[in-house]
Amino acid sequence: xxxxxxxxxxxxxxxxxxxxxxxxxxxxxxxxxxxxxxxxxxxxxxxxxxxxxxxxxxxxxxxxxxxxxxxxxxxxxxxxxxxxxxxxxxxxxxxxxxxxxxxxxxxxxxxxxxxxxxxxxxxxxxxxxxxxxxxxxxxxxxxxxxxxxxxxxxxxxxxxxxxxxxxxxxxxxxxxxxxxxxxxxxxxxxxxxxxxxxxxxxxxxxxxxxxx
Numbered sequence: 394x395x396x397x398x399x400x401x402x403x404x405x406x407x408x409x410x411x412x413x414x415x416x417x418x419x420x421x422x423x424x425x426x427x428x429x430x431x432x433x434x435x436x437x438x439x440x441x442x443x444x445x446x447x448x449x450x451x452x453x454x455x456x457x458x459x460x461x462x463x464x465x466x467x468x469x470x471x472x473x474x475x476x477x478x479x480x481x482x483x484x485x486x487x488x489x490x491x492x493x494x495x496x497x498x499x500x501x502x503x504x505x506x507x508x509x510x511x512x513x514x515x516x517x518x519x520x521x522x523x524x525x526x527x528x529x530x531x532x533x534x535x536x537x538x539x540x541x542x543x544x545x546x547x548x549x550x551x552x553x554x555x556x557x558x559x560x561x562x563x564x565x566x567x568x569x570x571x572x573x574x575x576x577x578x579x580x581x582x583x584x585x586x587x588x589x590x591x592x593x594x595x596x597x598x599x600x601x602x603x604x605x
Contacts, residue, residue, distance in 0.1 A: 396542055399549040406440040413501045414445065417469060419508070426462055426512065427451025433509075434562055437533040439541065441548045441557065444507040452514045459493045459512060466497050474498045481514075490517045524563045526570035536570065543576075544569050550577045560584070 414420055423429045426449055430436075433446030451458075456479060467475045476496035480489055492513030499506050511517065522528050533541060547565050551557040554577075568574035568583045 394546070394550045394553045396546045399546045400542075402549060403438060403440050403545060406443060407435065407438055409502060409504075410435055410440070410443070410445050410506070413499070413506060416501075417499070422462070422465060423447065423449055423510065426458055427454060436531070437541070439533070439545050439548060439562070441552045441562075442507075443501075443504050444509065446509045447511070448517060449510065449512045450514070450516050451512065454493070454512055454514060456493070459495070462512075463495060466495065469499070471501065472497060472499045492517075524567045526566045527563055532566075532570075540569055543574075547574070547577050547580050551580070 420429065428450045430448050430450075431446070432448055433444075434440045434442075435445045459477065459479075463475050463477045466472055474496075475498070476494070478494040480494060481491055484491060490511060490513050492511050495508075495510040495512070497508040497510065499508070519530060520528050526532060544565055547569070548557065548562065551560060551565070564584065564587070565574075565580065568580050568587070572583045572587070574580050574583050
């Protein structure tokens with residue numbers, strides 16, 4: 394796997410994701426329930442897998458609204474499962490925000506796609522993330538493009554090696570942006586001394602997010 398091929402695969406995934414969102418009118422649907430923003434690998438254009446992460450902020454969101462949205466997704470053609478969880482009172486796992494979670498699985502162009510959607514009453518605060526590199530929203534916008542290329546290549550190399558499932562995208566981001574990693578060999582060495590399973594432990598904030 395080289396950078397040229399990694400970029401090609403990323404661009405293909407991103408384009409297909411955009412087509413899926415458009416054809417299924419996902420943006421229009423979700424925008425009815427609050428302020429929508431894209432996060433994770435789709436937003437950063439660092440995609441390796443067919444998944445899209447989104448967040449909705451609505452101070453007046455109710456469980457009835459979320460159930461209605463779930464029904465709408467479930468009724469859509471080719472959506473084969475919809476997971477729903479209420480984390481407004483009890484956080485699902487350390488690092489997750491207080492809010493509602495929807496996980497939508499759909500078939501698109503003969504590929505299984507996944508959409509993660511967090512719906513919260515307040516913007517998700519990432520300032521307390523265990524990952525220093527992700528404490529700033531939209532961190533990728535002012536990151537050196539060469540570092541983004543390194544991140545993309547390492548992610549695709551891990552995926553090609555069949556070990557990407559052992560790590561989170563955040564592990565790669567942190568290793569490159571904070572740990573000085575510049576190659577997959579560097580990453581493996583870094584991972585030996587870093588708790589890669591400690592995904593987004595709560596720091597000063599209980600609203601840190603897991604992102605792809």
